[in-house]
Amino acid sequence: MxxxxxxxxxxxxxxxxxxxxxxxxxxxxxxxxxxxxxxxxxxxxxxxxxxxxxxxxxxxxxxxxxxxxxxxxxxxxxxxxxxxxxxxxxxxxxxxxxxxxxxxxxxxxxxxxxxxxxxxxxxxxxxxxxxxxxxxxxxxxxxxxxxxxxxxxxxxxxxxxxxxxxxxxxxxxxxxxxxxxxxxxxxxxxxxxxxxxxxxxxxxxTAVMTALACLAFDRANYLLQLATRITAMNVVALQGNPQHFDERLFAAKPHPGQTQVAAWLRADLAIEGPQAPLHRLQDRYSLRCAPHVLGVLADSLPFLRQLIETELNSANDNPLIDPHAERVLHGGHFYGGHIAFAMDSLKNLIANVADLLDRQLALLVDTRYNHGLPSNLSGAPHERAMLNHGFKAVQIGASAWTAEALKHTMPASVFSRSTECHNQDKVSMGTIAARDALRVLSLTEQVAVATLLAARQGLWLREQAGELGELPAPLAETYASLNHDYPPVIEDRALEAELRQLLSQLRAQHWRLYAR
The missing domain is CATH 1.10.275.10 (Fumarase/aspartase (N-terminal domain))
Structure with a gap:
């Protein structure tokens, strides 16, 4: 095109x-x-x-x-x-x-x-x-x-x-x-x-690994913001305690990225002054500690950007030619260690996002922890409830995608192999690390859209029960966008096509989120 x-x-x-x-x-x-x-x-x-x-x-x-x-x-x-x-x-x-x-x-x-x-x-x-x-x-x-x-x-x-x-x-x-x-x-x-x-x-x-790293960084940056928005939706759907994101609380442990995520959550939840929790003084960690999990990614991205952009704007072949001093410089700038480290780090950070969202989804579908939502988020009326299973399989799928993402977090860079008659006897594995990072991103994006669709269902169920109230503007905009494209799950239906459409929207960075 x-x-x-x-x-x-x-x-x-x-x-x-x-x-x-x-x-x-x-x-x-x-x-x-x-x-x-x-x-x-x-x-x-x-x-x-x-x-x-x-x-x-x-x-x-x-x-x-x-x-x-x-x-x-x-x-x-x-x-x-x-x-x-x-x-x-x-x-x-x-x-x-x-x-x-x-x-x-x-x-x-x-x-x-x-x-x-x-x-x-x-x-x-x-x-x-x-x-x-x-x-x-x-x-x-x-x-x-x-x-x-x-x-x-x-x-x-x-x-x-x-x-x-x-x-x-x-x-x-x-x-x-x-x-x-x-x-x-x-x-x-x-x-x-x-x-x-x-x-x-x-x-x-190092052009291939660096190119893949640029794409991975961009996807990770958007996923960070979407995971924050999903968390805010789940705080509302699970009737959690928004005071976990209090500004004074985060001033006591001021990691900049973590503080930023907490500020985004406060804006999404329109927190003004003390609010009494509806159910628990302290929510489970996947809600309460979301800024701490997502904040590690937020704090790491500027450093990872430095590594990637330095490589991007470097001469990294061998030998290099200095025509003005008439010198041929033999070295090893082709070694992709910085990109390998960046991508091994990124895949670890992203897999933790998958794990966080998977845990939030597990809370949403479980009547022991979801504070009054129907089992598996089914929207079926009482007389049809025994036949319908809502998001049960979606949660199983999200667990599978999370497990696979976590499996890919083994650092590629530690698997250096001696090659080419031991001339290349210490190598970076940077391209494998970058490909791993993209795979972890793909799996985590699948977990994200599963949790996003479930969060939207949770909000809709609260709305039907008269428990939702007026959403703050950022959440209301996302909720309205999802309502426009995805009907609630009342009678069971296959959700693959909708999840794939959500994935396409995520990768096109469809939703307006936060300014950085």
Whole structure:
């Protein structure tokens, strides 16, 4: 589908990009342009020119005049140096698993382009133009998600990007699968054979894990807010004690994120002054301690943003080229340890949100704890109650999704494997960590929509019993939106389609929540 905006919204060049920029490009909600200012273009070209001059002097450059990895001791004769990049992306064409979806693929293209724009990778400006053209015309390489250990970067998945630039392998374009050469031709471009170092510059970096991390961060940020709104709805549905979120109480333990979540809950519940609890002086932890659970995520997101955005705006291939000092810098910036840590941390934080909401749902359906709501939130009249089971299976499903989310919290980064003849003998596993985080997010979003639908049912049941009263404006808006799209469950019905629709709305960030 075409971008929503017709004018370029951001420029790939010297300016730093934010996570939101990558997400906007991934969703085609903005467009981009490549900086064509003379000083930027010259800085890029200087690196490629220095490499050409060094090659002419028969300089030794890893991955240019040598083999790759453990084969760095193998000299490449000058007559065949130009063939090496094609061999690199060819022998790495062994990825398996599911293909990255369109959003993730666009994010990968954008992140790799931003890294090469740092001007120390020794590539031509024409390569940047070709990479930007894939993004601009939505020519999406078919990238298998499995096969990267996160060092030396995302070699195998990024080989599919390198191959597409050169007109090889298949891509998605305008909803069809076709050869990269045909898609480039349809966009008025020709395949671009890669020069020495360009294959390595494209593939030897952290673009896949960082792209997935950007998408995961964005989803986590919205899920934090939705989980807070669901909690507020459940405080009302379960007739809980809103004084658990008192401002003075949280001033005594002032973690900023935790304090923010408590403030959101106060706004949702319109708490003004002391209020007597309806049933319990102290609610169970899944309500009372919700700011403390969600607050850990809220307090961690700024730190995780720093890690992700630093990686996003870095040069992370090897070797790096300093054309002005005429130096080739051999190092290990392809190592994705910061992204691995960020994603291992995020999946733990998100799984705790799943666990919190699953516990709230368990309270809602259980007559021992839900303070007068019908068993399993069934809306059936008395004469039909014995036949109807309401949200019983939804709660079972939520427990299954939560259990699976919790299972995925084992840190990927601790499973480093020695690979490639022990050249890559300590690797980050950052891409696996990022994929795990996205899986945990998907499962937790399923728990969230199950609990959201149940919370809406709980409010409706209170309303039918004359126990609801006037909802504060934020809750009233969400409740009205749900009422518009989802009828109450009176007689049992299969809820899969409604849960899937709710998931689509969640992932489109449909509900207006809080300003951050």
């Amino acid at each position: 075409p971008p929503a905006k017709t004018e370029p919204g951001l420029t790939f060049g010297t300016a730093a990009l934010r996570i939101e920029d990558i997400v906007a490009l991934a969703r085609r909600s903005t467009r981009s342009q490549l900086d064509n200012a003379a000083d930027f273009v010259e800085n890029i070209r200087a690196g490629a020119r220095f490499l050409e001059n060094l090659l002419a002097r028969e300089g030794v450059i890893y991955g240019v005049t040598t083999g790759y990895g453990d084969s760095c001791v193998v000299a490449i004769p000058p007559a065949v140096v130009d063939e090496l990049p094609r061999h690199l992306y060819t022998f790495h064409g062994c990825g398996l698993g599911q293909l990255l979806d369109d959003e993730a693929t666009r994010a990968v293209l954008a992140v790799r382009l931003q890294s090469l724009c740092q001007g120390v990778s020794g590539v031509r400006y024409e390569l940047l133009e070709q990479l930007h053209a894939l993004l601009e015309h939505d020519v999406l390489p078919l990238i298998p998600e499995e096969g990267s250990v996160g060092a030396s970067g995302d070699l195998t998945p990024l080989s599919y990007v390198a191959a597409a630039l050169a007109g090889e392998r298949d891509v998605r374009h305008q909803g069809e699968r076709l050869s990269a050469a045909d898609a480039l031709r349809a966009c008025g471009r020709a395949p671009l054979p890669l020069k020495p170092k360009e294959g390595l510059a494209l593939m030897n970096g």
